[in-house]
Amino acid sequence: MLISTIFSKRKFTITMILLSIILLAVAPLFAPPYAIISLITILMYVILTLSWTMFSGPTNYISLATAALFGVGVYTSATLNDSLPLIVIVIISGLISFLLALLIGMLTLRLKGVYFILFTFGVTALIRNAIQWWETHITLTVGRHVTSPGNDTIYTYMVVLYSLTLIFIFLLQNSSYGMALQGIGENEDAAEHIGIDVTRIKVIVFALSAIFMGAAGAVMATRWRYIDPNVAFNPLLSFLPVLMAIFGGTWLLGGPILGAVIFTLLQQYLITEYPYLYMLLMGLTLVIVILYLPGGLLTLVMKGYIWLVIQWAKTKWQWQVLTTRWKEEWRPKVSMWLAQWRLRWQWRLGRKR
Amino acid sequence: MTKLLEGIGISHSFGGLRAVDSADFHVEQGEIVGLIGPNGAGKTTLFNIVSGAIKPTSGMIKFKGEDITSMKPHQICHRGMARTFQITKLFTNMSAFENVRLALLFGNPERKIGRKEAEKEVNQLFAVMGMLSDRNKPVKEMSLAMQKRLEIVRALATNPQMLLLDEVMSGLTQKELIQSMQLIRQLRERGITIFMIEHVMHAIMGVCDRIIVFHYGSKIAEGTPAEVVKDPTVNAIYLGK
Numbered sequence: 001m002l003i004s005t006i007f008s009k010r011k012f013t014i015t016m017i018l019l020s021i022i023l024l025a026v027a028p029l030f031a032p033p034y035a036i037i038s039l040i041t042i043l044m045y046v047i048l049t050l051s052w053t054m055f056s057g058p059t060n061y062i063s064l065a066t067a068a069l070f071g072v073g074v075y076t077s078a079t080l081n082d083s084l085p086l087i088v089i090v091i092i093s094g095l096i097s098f099l100l101a102l103l104i105g106m107l108t109l110r111l112k113g114v115y116f117i118l119f120t121f122g123v124t125a126l127i128r129n130a131i132q133w134w135e136t137h138i139t140l141t142v143g144r145h146v147t148s149p150g151n152d153t154i155y156t157y158m159v160v161l162y163s164l165t166l167i168f169i170f171l172l173q174n175s176s177y178g179m180a181l182q183g184i185g186e187n188e189d190a191a192e193h194i195g196i197d198v199t200r201i202k203v204i205v206f207a208l209s210a211i212f213m214g215a216a217g218a219v220m221a222t223r224w225r226y227i228d229p230n231v232a233f234n235p236l237l238s239f240l241p242v243l244m245a246i247f248g249g250t251w252l253l254g255g256p257i258l259g260a261v262i263f264t265l266l267q268q269y270l271i272t273e274y275p276y277l278y279m280l281l282m283g284l285t286l287v288i289v290i291l292y293l294p295g296g297l298l299t300l301v302m303k304g305y306i307w308l309v310i311q312w313a314k315t316k317w318q319w320q321v322l323t324t325r326w327k328e329e330w331r332p333k334v335s336m337w338l339a340q341w342r343l344r345w346q347w348r349l350g351r352k353r
Numbered sequence: 354m355t356k357l358l359e360g361i362g363i364s365h366s367f368g369g370l371r372a373v374d375s376a377d378f379h380v381e382q383g384e385i386v387g388l389i390g391p392n393g394a395g396k397t398t399l400f401n402i403v404s405g406a407i408k409p410t411s412g413m414i415k416f417k418g419e420d421i422t423s424m425k426p427h428q429i430c431h432r433g434m435a436r437t438f439q440i441t442k443l444f445t446n447m448s449a450f451e452n453v454r455l456a457l458l459f460g461n462p463e464r465k466i467g468r469k470e471a472e473k474e475v476n477q478l479f480a481v482m483g484m485l486s487d488r489n490k491p492v493k494e495m496s497l498a499m500q501k502r503l504e505i506v507r508a509l510a511t512n513p514q515m516l517l518l519d520e521v522m523s524g525l526t527q528k529e530l531i532q533s534m535q536l537i538r539q540l541r542e543r544g545i546t547i548f549m550i551e552h553v554m555h556a557i558m559g560v561c562d563r564i565i566v567f568h569y570g571s572k573i574a575e576g577t578p579a580e581v582v583k584d585p586t587v588n589a590i591y592l593g594k
Contacts, residue, residue: 176458183444183455190442192426193404193435195460195511199425 073217097214143228249296390567460511
């Protein structure tokens with residue numbers, strides 16, 4: 001209870017959201033170019049993890065369609081590249097992903113548990129193979145080149161997308177829809193019987209979360225410059241957001257962000273330092289986190305924060321104890337002692353005179 | 354008296370098992386009707402059919418004269434029917450207050466309820482049910498009796514005309530039982546029709562206007578408590594005298 005009451009304060013969340021956005025916005029002023037490139041990748045994972053958590057966090061419906069919804073954005077961007085301004089392409093990609101998610105949602109959200117997981121993963125594979133077939137048989141291309149507007153522009157787009165995702169998810173969590181989603185996750189039967197149209201809410205939120213995935217895909221296509229179905233619909237992108245969210249903790253807004261950032265940084269560090277042990281170390285870290293921090297890394301941060309608060313209170317208390325002891329015990333003693341010496345000296349001096 | 358709820362030839366089978374077998378029943382406006390029968394008689398299945406959780410294999414359910422057989426639970430809820438569950442189905446990671454607020458917000462689609470207004474109305478509901486001091490408790494820390502009562506509060510938040518109570522009295526102490534019986538009478542005074550499944554015989558005898566007895570998925574007897582107690586088939590099958 002204590003942990004959640006400290007951290008679910010709305011003002012605290014809003015401050016943190018604004019702080020992160022401002023920091024990211026001013027980063028290009030002092031960060032070196034390679035840091036910006038690395039930040040683009042991190043932001044991509046953060047956006048994907050956040051938008052995955054938007055729906056799957058409260059409802060416990062583990063969606064593995066992320067790669068499909070992201071990939072559709074990538075492909076739309078690659079197809080429309082140069083013919084339209086980037087901002088229009090990003091919006092169109094978001095809308096196409098929205099429509100696709102609407103379709104997937106209507107088909108799958110009656111399914112529960114493992115069937116839902118498998119179906120969403122199946123859809124991803126189906127779309128990847130369908131586009132690959134289309135590319136090799138109809139348009140006779142393997143991949144597509146995409147012109148890049150430059151890393152600074154891409155970075156700006158990603159920061160704006162990140163801000164929009166974060167603001168949207170914050171508003172959602174504080175709306176009645178957010179509460180309904182949580183209700184669905186905890187007990188779908190009960191949610192239905194108190195008048196919640198569970199299918200409608202699930203489909204709508206699932207589709208809305210896809211907008212951000214699609215838009216992020218559209219921007220990332222211009223970052224990668226060359227794409228083919230295997231890059232765009234990389235199945236790893238279905239699993240990574242799930243892992244990152246679990247890694248960070250899904251129960252608060254900060255969890256998925258923390259998870260995505262640390263996970264990506266760890267991944268990049270391990271790949272450069274220990275290229276042969278990379279997968280092994282990554283797996284080990286995941287196992288340890290899941291075993292010992294079931295609430296994700298966020299629990300660790302919060303425990304740390306609470307430890308700090310407690311330590312601070314303790315030092316404050318100890319200081320108070322010390323000062324009162326000084327006032328009540330030691331100061332009288334010292335002053336008595338001093339007075340004694342003064343008297344003695346005065347007496348001695350007086351005798352000499 | 355008008356028929357608020359009517360079931361005509363309801364049947365439902367799970368695979369080869371006929372859980373409900375062409376049952377006819379009705380509940381009139383303002384009545385308290387009890388549904389009793391041995392374990393596995395199909396009582397809860399009937400409730401699930403009425404509340405829309407499962408679709409009957411055949412038959413028709415009418416609520417306020419409207420056919421609700423193929424409707425979804427939330428649509429039935431919006432038409433003024435609320436229910437509780439045999440094994441409580443609360444949102445356990447939320448507080449009692451949030452449970453009820455969710456029902457208030459989604460159970461009344463025709464009204465737009467603001468944050469402040471919702472809080473006031475939820476507090477009123479808790480006050481009426483004598484649970485005001487427990488409203489901020491997490492559900493996990495509540496006793497079974499409290500959880501059952503909370504389910505009734507949550508059902509009431511959807512502003513129902515009819516309430517289906519599935520074993521709200523089982524597992525309660527004598528004192529809690531008496532409170533429950535009073536509560537059910539109070540609900541009727543507020544104009545809510547009640548259809549309840551119960552095993553606690555003296556409670557159901559004391560509170561119901563009419564009792565329907567189920568056995569192997571069909572109705573074997575119906576009448577006032579006094580009539581049902583005297584019925585020889587009911588005695589043989591259920592009461593065991």
